[in-house]
Amino acid sequence: MLTALAISGYRSLVDVVLPLHPLTVITGANGTGKSNLYRALRLLAEAGHGRAVAAIAREGGLDSVLWAGPETPQGLGAQGTKRTRPVAVRLGFASDELGYVLDLGLPQADPRSPFTRDPEIKREQVFTGPFARPGTLILDRQRTGVRVRGDQGWVSLNQPMGPGQSALLDLTDGTALPESVALQHRIASWRFYDHFRTDAGSPARAPQIGTRTRWLSDDGSDLAAVWATTQDAGRGASLDQAVEQAFPGSRVQIAVNEGVFRLQLRQPGLLRPLDAAELSDGTLRFLLLCAALLPADPPPLLVVNEPESSLHESLIAPLGALLTAASAQTQVIVVTHSAVLRRVLAQAGAETVELESAGYGTRVRDQLPLERPSWHWPSR
Numbered sequence: 001m002l003t004a005l006a007i008s009g010y011r012s013l014v015d016v017v018l019p020l021h022p023l024t025v026i027t028g029a030n031g032t033g034k035s036n037l038y039r040a041l042r043l044l045a046e047a048g049h050g051r052a053v054a055a056i057a058r059e060g061g062l063d064s065v066l067w068a069g070p071e072t073p074q075g076l077g078a079q080g081t082k083r084t085r086p087v088a089v090r091l092g093f094a095s096d097e098l099g100y101v102l103d104l105g106l107p108q109a110d111p112r113s114p115f116t117r118d119p120e121i122k123r124e125q126v127f128t129g130p131f132a133r134p135g136t137l138i139l140d141r142q143r144t145g146v147r148v149r150g151d152q153g154w155v156s157l158n159q160p161m162g163p164g165q166s167a168l169l170d171l172t173d174g175t176a177l178p179e180s181v182a183l184q185h186r187i188a189s190w191r192f193y194d195h196f197r198t199d200a201g202s203p204a205r206a207p208q209i210g211t212r213t214r215w216l217s218d219d220g221s222d223l224a225a226v227w228a229t230t231q232d233a234g235r236g237a238s239l240d241q242a243v244e245q246a247f248p249g250s251r252v253q254i255a256v257n258e259g260v261f262r263l264q265l266r267q268p269g270l271l272r273p274l275d276a277a278e279l280s281d282g283t284l285r286f287l288l289l290c291a292a293l294l295p296a297d298p299p300p301l302l303v304v305n306e307p308e309s310s311l312h313e314s315l316i317a318p319l320g321a322l323l324t325a326a327s328a329q330t331q332v333i334v335v336t337h338s339a340v341l342r343r344v345l346a347q348a349g350a351e352t353v354e355l356e357s358a359g360y361g362t363r364v365r366d367q368l369p370l371e372r373p374s375w376h377w378p379s380r
């Protein structure tokens with residue numbers, strides 16, 4: 001389980017460290033940085049696929065994602081002040097097992113290089129315990145050099161890292177630590193869900209070739225296959241229960257015809273089940289969330305952004321129950337704007353982190369110094 005998330009220099013998140021729990025609700029008024037936090041976490045997950053540099057380039061490069069305000073709160077109001085510190089976007093987390101720190105900065109590339117939007121990985125660390133410090137590091141990458149700690153102490157690896165290469169992914173066989181390989185696998189399995197399409201052309205409405213599918217894809221196109229996979233693994237009861245809570249008397253069934261799967265909903269008062277193509281936007285969205293949140297073999301972390309959007313009020317309490325059920329199987333982070341959902345989840349034992357915009361970027365509201373997890377960013 002992740003125990004802390006730390007972000008520095010990413011958009012409005014100038015300097016945020018927050019605790020994470022089995023079920024964490026991230027909330028706050030409009031413009032306080034909830035989506036930025038979701039994106040920062042997603043960026044960290046991209047690092048597990050070796051795609052963090054490309055993801056920043058797609059967001060417009062470091063210039064776009066870097067905190068656009070002054071370096072210190074004292075500099076507020078002074079537009080155009082020159083930077084004195086190195087440009088850095090830093091992301092990290094701690095967990096019960098291992099933690100990871102990623103520091104991205106401006107490339108040292110040839111000015112004629114065409115890859116002007118690519119940031120450079122300046123530092124990467126893998127550590128045990130609640131935060132990185134010299135005694136807890138097991139891998140330390142500084143620019144091109146990587147050191148790993150073995151039984152005999154630190155060993156410098158004879159494999160220079162390229163500016164976009166990651167010590168989690170790009171070490172050759174035999175030099176990578178089994179711990180960091182396991183960490184990379186874990187990060188790469190985090191799942192993110194954000195605004196499923198439910199319009200008439202949504203891929204979730206179309207029949208699909210059914211193959212065993214562990215986790216719902218981002219666009220929900222494999223909804224029927226994931227539902228059938230979960231049922232096949234003997235875990236259909238929790239799906240049925242979530243559907244019953246949201247739509248009393250209704251039941252999902254998967255119709256199979258020559259390997260093509262269709263999701264259908266039997267509802268009281270109707271003589272035939274309705275096909276996914278015929279369901280209302282809200283109903284389809286709720287079923288997508290069920291499939292995303294209750295897979296038979298849950299991922300290590302599920303992050304959902306504003307799951308309440310376009311759901312009818314009457315579905316907020318069932319959504320809360322669904323998220324709570326998911327958190328009994330895996331760690332869940334819910335980013336939400338809805339006061340009702342936040343209340344329902346708090347009653348079910350979720351911890352709430354409220355963000356606020358305090359003039360100088362995003363802050364955690366009412367965070368006392370002792371409530372802020374200890375964190376240490378490495379210098380370059």
Ligand SMILES: Nc1ncnc2c1ncn2[C@@H]1O[C@H](COP(=O)(O)OP(=O)(O)O)[C@@H](O)[C@H]1O
Pocket residue numbers: 010011012028029030031032033034035036037064065066067068069
């Ligand atoms: N590079 C940046 N530097 C500083 N602030 C930024 C940057 N990019 C976006 N922001 C600001 O971050 C704020 C929070 O955005 P967002 O996370 O979308 O809010 P929420 O999801 O809570 O409504 C916005 O007001 C936006 O202006």
Ligand SMILES: [Mg+2]
Pocket residue numbers: 034035
């Ligand atoms: Mg938002």
